[in-house]
Amino acid sequence: MSKKKYHYKIKDWTLNPITSELTNGGEKVHLQNQVAKVLLELIKANGQTISKKELLEKAWPGTIVTENSLDKTVSELRKVFRDSRANPQFIETLPRKGYRLIAPLKKVEIEKRTIPIIKRRSNLKWGILILALAVTALIYIFKKNAEAHKILSPNGKIIASIKKDGVNYALFTEDITNGKIRLLDSFSKPESIVANWSSDNSNIIYNTTLAKNDFYSLNVFNLHTNRISYIKFPKKEGMMISNLKPQDSLSKLLEHKKLSQRNSSVHYIAYENNDTIKVLFNDKKISDFKW
Incomplete structure (x- = not known):
């Protein structure tokens, strides 16, 4: 038997746990x-308080992170929900205890739609053709959406996205x-499509690493100056980080930790203003x- 799939209704929002998308009418936000x-x-806790320690262990398994990272993550959720810490409607903070979801919650099973049996041969031909076209269209849309990566700024005002733009990605x-769209940068397809915001909403860091190269490449776009800083470091361990243009970048490799679980690792990069x-x-x- 196939496993049942569910969406979660959180007040006026619907979460698809498979795609990590929150929708509210025509509004759609992809969660990091x-x-x-x-x-x-928080949903699994079903209205019960869950401690910060437990949230850190479950959301960042095998990774050393501080409570500050969790607090920022919860703050991002509140911005998506347009929630307030002082007067919460979705997520309540319990000092020295943790967090709990207080919004109305409902688990909704996704209905399975069956394809009707077509009895006549002539109708069967057209049915197969229409079905094939529909499947082709769905595959195209799926690939298009799968290649796009969207992230909401910490202040909840701007959506940054990386998606295919002709032969390149942008x-x-x-x-x-105001709905204004800006093209900030164009580059070749990276080996993984990843981006994130700085906590002050001023910078976007994104991956431009090519699979064929022996080094990692990161770009940081500053929305205030419209300048791009380029960070490059080798894929093999044991070598120091080196920066490309601009030459005045303060970035350097501080520390690298290899975690044995799930073949994961993390680089710590010092950026401007002690970030x-x-x-x-x-x-x-x-x-x-994580900025």
């Missing part, structure tokens, strides 16, 4: 990996308040950024 994991753990931003960027790897490919 850790944000989705934290939300799912970084776009869309201002939610630290964590580059997370899985199977030797960049899987996420």
